[in-house]
Amino acid sequence: MDLIYRPERYPFLTQDLPGVGGEIRVEPEDFQVEEIPAYLPKGEGEHLYLFLEKEGRTTREVVEFLRDEVGVPEKEIGVAGLKDKHARTRQWLSLPRRYEDALCLLENLKGVRLLEAHLHPHKLRTGHLKGNRFRVLIRNPKGGLPEAEAVLRRLAEKGVPNYYGPQRFGLGGLNPVRGYRLVKEGKGRGTPWLKRFLIGSLQSLLFNDWVALRLERGLYDRVVPGDWAKKHDTGGEFLVEDPKEAERALRLEISATGPLFGKKYPEAQGEARALEDEVLAQYDLRREEFRARKGARRPVRVPLKEWQVEEAKEGLWLSFSLPKGSYATSLLREVMKKEVDTPKEAEEEA
Template identity: 40%
Template structure:
């Protein structure tokens, strides 16, 4: 599965997602829906960079020690902000039900500035200290990951395909992520000091393999929701108590459906029209079909919103620690593991080998598919024809290491989520209105 710029997901393969350490060891080509080849030669590419929103960048070079005792050069950038306002790129989807529907909405605004939406990628591993790939950690402001790749390609004079990333991060935020650069020397990284969207760049060391999609352990979020309603302390407590006890609905974020919110409709048409489908590039074709896949999954989560923390006979359950799945035969035996967040029920991301539930959960999945005018068998066949196998995805995720504070009308919260999960799924439970 390809991912929408702004959030990240893990790769698609048969059945359920296996352990993330297995993922990290697997050598498979990275799918990247952006420019191919030497992007420096693309007409108009450099002109789109401009000077950003202004500000002064200062380079403070120092020597630090990287992983495994390697000698690394750390380059830190500090930026003088000019203080501008940024609005969110997409609304929180109000058509999907809330887990905390009984708790009144807090209202509020997100992304009043990029600093109100901070994301730090949690590394799955660190570079070993040798190899042709230089690993760096980049903190950027107001810049998507595809745009970061373009800029790195331009500044460092390398092809985009020589740059590896673990996940795609939102443009309208301050984000930190690891990047691998093939054939780049540490001293050349100083060229990035001229880019005022890059707040900090740290050289971590060398590694034998490039960084690949899904090779991270999740994302740490620090968010600020402004203008929440007054006197909402008790409601904040209640919302977070429910989310921590039952889990966060694992909806795909609305940005997956594009600005018009209808990417899934294009994907549905492509499933029916093989001729049109075959005229598209593989990356673009999968982009729209994955939007349809996400739409179907969200509908299933919505149908099970009241039982996200329960398993039934015939459910496919996923183990939290390694992503392995199994069929639930005795729900009364497995339910205590659900309560401890050791396992969670799942929904299908359809494909040629993605299994479907049986029993009551299977009937629910078939009913949702029927509402969309198709069948599980047809979706599995389409997956085979389009070359993707599918998997199962957890219907809920744990809200890890939650901390929050309410000062006046500003709610500040921090937490981390596993790969592929969206912070908007937490925010929508708080705001319950379009942002």
């Protein structure tokens, strides 16, 4: 029973296609991320939306600066998603309008630049984004443009495996082990937030195992009766009862969703439930042991949009867009055919 996150145990969708190798994140500007907002500020209201560019800073560090140096209560600071430290990122934050005159203090935060500021009636909430645009440089590749394009073309056709990235599992991939102890024993050291995070890491490991199982069984781009499927255009979920829904899955209109086990989430039935039970049984786990967590479902794959590859003297530049909650690392490992991004001080790409 191996509860340590080991990315090599998760199969590639494009195993038959060669990778380009190489390195990423040699310099922060090699990895660029820009939020795709769910909406833009209206230009009026009591909340100030800030569009920030940062390099060498986590989102958390910016929030702490606004709290400690500008004096904004943390609960009044709005963030849609977390962005990596070892990258050049652009994202929206919000704070009450009454702190507008103190924004000049942001000049004191090295690595952060204010690009835009607009008013809006409501605070920015977690998850209020459509996704992220990425521009990533692969330095010293062994393969070139044709190899990268072949992989990306397959991913655009079939969808990107929605594995959780290494950021989710902590140094050495050990967080699921600690989460397992909490689930089995119901106690452990740490704050309530830390305990939730560790159990969440275990949930993520089980989900990754489920994705791998669907790939190995030829069910990655299929749905079976009893699956809960997600509609990629609207985000709606429904229980699969009609075998003809398999045709929509092949067109990447819908995808099967896997469980993040908890006390309240749509439960699969029949053949689809048996696959989930198989993953749980590997670790002697039961659904009811996750009652401390809310629970949810997550699609087995996500659509790839706006992809492009450019050759440059530094290497290969990849540009692409992914929906919120998915990981660029899942795409990059397919293109490079190697494991990327061991946890340092990264945050999750949300």
